[in-house]
Amino acid sequence: MEPFALLHRDGAPHVELLRGSLETVPTLADIPLPPGRGPQTLALIPYRQITERGFACVDDGTPLECLRVSSVTSVPLAEIIAGLPGELSVSEGAFDIDDETYAGIVGDVLREEIGHGEGANFVIHRVYEATVAGDPVDAARAAFRRLLTGEQGAYWTFLVHTGTRTLVGATPERHVSVDAGLVMMNPISGTYRHSDPRGLAEFLADRKEIEELHMVLDEELKMMATVAEHGGQVVGPYLKHMAHLTHTEYLLAGRGSLDVRDVLRETMFAPTVTGSPIENACRVIARHERRGRGYYAGVLALLGHDDEGRQTLDAPILIRTASISPAGELRVPVGATLVRHSTPADEVAETHAKAAGVLAALHGRAPSSFEPPVADEAALAALAARNEGLARFWLDERTPGNPSLGRTAVIVDGEDTFTAMLTHQLRALGLSVSVVPWSAPAVPPADLLILGPGPGDPASDSPKMVRLRGLAAAALEDGRPILGVCLGHQILASVLGLPLRRRDSPYQGLARDIDLFGATRRVGFYSSFTALASEDADGFEIAADPDGTVHALRGAGFAGVQFHPESVLSRDGLVVLGDLLPALLERVISPSVSG
Numbered sequence: 093m094e095p096f097a098l099l100h101r102d103g104a105p106h107v108e109l110l111r112g113s114l115e116t117v118p119t120l121a122d123i124p125l126p127p128g129r130g131p132q133t134l135a136l137i138p139y140r141q142i143t144e145r146g147f148a149c150v151d152d153g154t155p156l157e158c159l160r161v162s163s164v165t166s167v168p169l170a171e172i173i174a175g176l177p178g179e180l181s182v183s184e185g186a187f188d189i190d191d192e193t194y195a196g197i198v199g200d201v202l203r204e205e206i207g208h209g210e211g212a213n214f215v216i217h218r219v220y221e222a223t224v225a226g227d228p229v230d231a232a233r234a235a236f237r238r239l240l241t242g243e244q245g246a247y248w249t250f251l252v253h254t255g256t257r258t259l260v261g262a263t264p265e266r267h268v269s270v271d272a273g274l275v276m277m278n279p280i281s282g283t284y285r286h287s288d289p290r291g292l293a294e295f296l297a298d299r300k301e302i303e304e305l306h307m308v309l310d311e312e313l314k315m316m317a318t319v320a321e322h323g324g325q326v327v328g329p330y331l332k333h334m335a336h337l338t339h340t341e342y343l344l345a346g347r348g349s350l351d352v353r354d355v356l357r358e359t360m361f362a363p364t365v366t367g368s369p370i371e372n373a374c375r376v377i378a379r380h381e382r383r384g385r386g387y388y389a390g391v392l393a394l395l396g397h398d399d400e401g402r403q404t405l406d407a408p409i410l411i412r413t414a415s416i417s418p419a420g421e422l423r424v425p426v427g428a429t430l431v432r433h434s435t436p437a438d439e440v441a442e443t444h445a446k447a448a449g450v451l452a453a454l455h456g457r458a459p460s461s462f463e464p465p466v467a468d469e470a471a472l473a474a475l476a477a478r479n480e481g482l483a484r485f486w487l488d489e490r491t492p493g494n495p496s497l498g499r500t501a502v503i504v505d506g507e508d509t510f511t512a513m514l515t516h517q518l519r520a521l522g523l524s525v526s527v528v529p530w531s532a533p534a535v536p537p538a539d540l541l542i543l544g545p546g547p548g549d550p551a552s553d554s555p556k557m558v559r560l561r562g563l564a565a566a567a568l569e570d571g572r573p574i575l576g577v578c579l580g581h582q583i584l585a586s587v588l589g590l591p592l593r594r595r596d597s598p599y600q601g602l603a604r605d606i607d608l609f610g611a612t613r614r615v616g617f618y619s620s621f622t623a624l625a626s627e628d629a630d631g632f633e634i635a636a637d638p639d640g641t642v643h644a645l646r647g648a649g650f651a652g653v654q655f656h657p658e659s660v661l662s663r664d665g666l667v668v669l670g671d672l673l674p675a676l677l678e679r680v681i682s683p684s685v686s687g
Contacts, residue, residue, distance in 0.1 A: 093229055095159050097134055098236060098251040099394070100169065107172040107240075110134055112162040114254050116155045119144055120357045123158055123395065125403070131396040134159040136252060136259070137407075139385035142360050147374040152384020157254050161396075169240070176237035177230055182422065182454045185222025187443075194218050194443070195436035197380055198428070205376050206432055209620030210547050212307050212600040214367035214376050217388060217427035220447050222454070228416040229253055232260040235414065238453035244464075245334040247278075248408045250392065259387065261413030262449060264332055264339060267391050268319075268359050270405040272398065275320050275348040275355065279312045280332060281305040281364050281429060282340040284465065285445045292338070292465040296474035300433035305329065305340050305478070307431065307601040310510075310616075310660050311363035311370065312344055313486060317512035319355045320346025326487045326660065329478050333464035336448045340475070352395055352405035362409050365389035365427060369508040372547040386415065388425035414450050424450050432598045481603055481614055485517065486660045497522035499677050502538035504563060505529050506546020506556065506579045510618075513658040514544065514577065517666055521673060530556050535563065540573045540676055543580025545656060550582035550621055551592050561587055567650070573676040574650045578619055581652030585623035585642060588632065594621050595641075603661040606643045608635050613668055615643075616661025619654060651676060 097110040110131065117123055123135050138154035187194070194216075201214050224231040236251040239262045243249065246262035266278040282301040284292060295301060309326065316324025328342035348355065366389060367373030377385075393407035414424045426446040428439035467475070479487065501523045505511045507530070515525045527544075528535055535541065543560055550557060560580065564587045567574040576584035586592055599617035606613055623642040625634050632647030644653045651672045657665030 093253060093255065095254050097159060097253070098172070100240060100249040102245065102247055104169070106166045106168050109165040109167055110159060110161050110163070112160045115158045115160055117158055118156070120156070120353045123156075123353055123393075124160055125353070125395050127397065127401075129397055129399055131161050131164055131394050133161060133395045134252070135393040135395065136254065136387060137356070137390045137393055138387050139361065139389045141390065142374055144357055145360055145371075147371050148378045149374060150378050150382065150384045152386060154384065154386050159252070159254070173237055173240055177234045178237060180231050180234035180238070180454065181225035182231070183223045183225075185220055185422065187218045187220050189218040191440050195440050198430055198434065198436040198439045201376065201380055201430050202432070202434060206430070206598050206600055207620060208594065209549060209598070210376060211372050212368050212618050213304065213363070213429055213431045214373055215365050215389070215427040215429050216377070216380055217385065217425050218443055220424040220426070220451065222422045224416055224420045224422050224454075226420075228258055228418060228420050231420070232258045232414075232416055235260045235450075235453045239450070242453055243335050243449050245332055246412075248392070252392065256418065258416045259392075259410070259413055260416070261410070263392075263408045263410065263412050264334060265341075265362070265364065265409045265411065267362050267407045267409045268355060268405065269407065270348065270352050270355060270403060272402060273347055273349065275316065275324075275346050277312045277316055277324065277344040277359070278341060279305070279308040279344070279362070279364060280339045280341040281308045283442055283445060284338040285441070286336055286338065286465065291471075292467060293470035293474050296340070296471055296478075300431060301340070302478055303433065303601045304429055304431050305342070306482075306603075306661060307368060308363045308429070309342050310601075311368040313660060314509040314512050315359045316344050316346050317516055318358050318509065319350055320348045322346060322490070323513065323516040324486070325489060326482075329475055331467060331475065334449065336452075337445055338465055340478075352403045355405060356391070356393060356407065361389050361391070364429065365409060365411060367429070369510070369545075369547055371507045385425065386423070387413070389427075412446065412450055414454060422454070424454075432600050481661075481663050483660050483662050483665055485520070485666050490520070497677070499540065500524045500526075500538040501540040501542055502536055503527045503542040503544045504532075504535060504560070504580070505544050506560065508545040508547065508579075510578075510656055510658055511544045514542070517658050517669060520666070521670055523673075530559050540575060540673075541567050543574065543576045543583055545578035545580065545618070548579070549594075550579060550586060557583070571649055575672065575676060576652035577658075578654060578656055581644070581654050582619075582621055582623055584650065584652040585645060588645070589628060590623040590626050590642065590645075592621055592623055595619070601661070603663075606635070606637075606655075608644055608668065609633060609646070613664040614662070615653075615655035615657065615665060615668065616659035617655045618659070622654060646672065646675070649676065
């Protein structure tokens with residue numbers, strides 16, 4: 093059978109039928125985008141393409157396949173449903189990783205990774221496996237019909253047949269889109285199972301669910317800070333009702349001019365299916381999953397041009413999706429987001445709930461009547477309260493930054509693209525900013541050196557930590573102005589002689605009020621380690637809790653903050669930076685930083 097795709101977008105009265113020829117390409121840059129109005133290419137992008145960003149991956153060889161669109165037909169929804177088969181026979185299956193083993197992996201990640209500072213959240217997947225009888229494409233068409241009639245609220249409901257593989261699903265989440273120069277992302281996190289005995293208002297007030305959504309919001313703001321010229325503006329939160337689940341979500345929007353294939357590369361892949369910070373999340377996934385992901389967590393990307401010739405992109409995440417091989421082998425991958433408040437039992441239950449919609453369609457169970465939970469006054473108040481204490485810098489419309497001070501800053505990235513968000517804030521404060529990786533052979537000259545955030549144990553002898561300690565020590569010795577953020581702060585504190593320790597409970601995605609040199613500031617933390625106040629500290633001030641855990645320090649020509657002033661969790665982050673910078677910049681000297 094020739095390649096084709098059926099696409100239904102949320103709320104549309106029709107289904108798009110795409111036909112064309114198939115082409116396999118090695119990289120995102122090779123995705124064909126010929127001139128012409130409308131959709132030109134439908135790209136099936138596997139998770140293994142994450143290696144294009146230099147990130148870790150168990151490479152299973154899944155191909156990047158492109159349907160070069162030759163025709164698009166709009167078919168009324170009712171007509172499509174009437175013409176699709178209703179019969180579908182699927183064997184009873186099971187997860188490739190049983191509940192007990194999966195719960196053990198969850199416990200390992202919570203203890204070994206989040207507990208040891210490797211990141212704030214991670215997504216670990218498992219796969220429901222079964223077999224379908226008869227022709228696999230007919231089985232997929234029947235499943236597509238059942239998803240159209242039985243699921244609700246999906247961003248895309250789709251069936252893609254490439255000739256060698258068939259995917260069918262109902263994904264709730266847009267990853268990234270570009271239309272008329274407007275880039276949009278749609279972080280969705282937090283899962284309310286409709287069978288949950290808790291009311292919706294109680295779910296919306298749950299601290300674990302709130303922090304989970306805010307963490308993926310921060311992670312996608314990092315991506316928007318890279319692909320949108322002035323970063324992203326946050327809109328929401330909203331509720332997304334589906335047949336079995338209700339999710340919470342935000343929308344992010346910003347203007348951009350990158351080629352849409354570059355947008356795809358810079359946003360591989362959503363934190364809701366990987367974790368944060370994303371580079372280390374990929375390492376954690378490879379360590380604990382030990383197998384490839386196929387197309388799970390990748391995207392289905394429709395590329396084209398609008399009537400004015402501008403590039404367009406619509407790319408939902410490949411979740412809630414079944415893949416069917418020519419031999420009838422069925423796979424439904426699902427994952428759970430693990431955060432510091434997670435419990436193994438709850439995350440096991442979440443994977444079952446996420447698979448339920450696709451499995452109900454595959455097994456031919458009668459569609460559940462769609463009764464979304466009532467968002468009463470208490471629920472709406474709890475939803476709105478999620479923005480209380482967030483940074484208005486990211487919620488409000490703002491004018492682009494203007495480097496009016498005539499001063500420069502260079503940020504050394506410790507493998508956390510929070511640096512992209514920090515760049516926008518520093519530009520708003522008048523600085524000209526550049527970013528280099530910690531592994532760069534030399535750090536360019538600048539008026540201010542910033543050691544940025546990143547994962548890992550700051551006391552280790554890893555190449556990254558050795559390099560960062562060397563940069564901090566050289567700056568202090570030469571009197572070069574230096575600011576440390578999170579990991580950079582821990583490194584700076586250790587070079588200044590303060591001891592470091594691992595926190596008893598990780599501060600990952602935690603916002604709180606602190607006393608910062610006599611002023612109360614609300615800031616967001618992503619850390620599992622902290623510096624401790626010492627009586628031997630000489631020549632600098634420390635802001636710390638009564639138990640000695642250090643939140644910030646400052647002295648002649650240097651400062652460090654344990655929290656992330658650039659985070660959406662840091663209501664007062666911009667104020668903190670505005671208070672610290674003048675004292676640092678007044679000590680500017682000319683020699684370059686080379687480390």
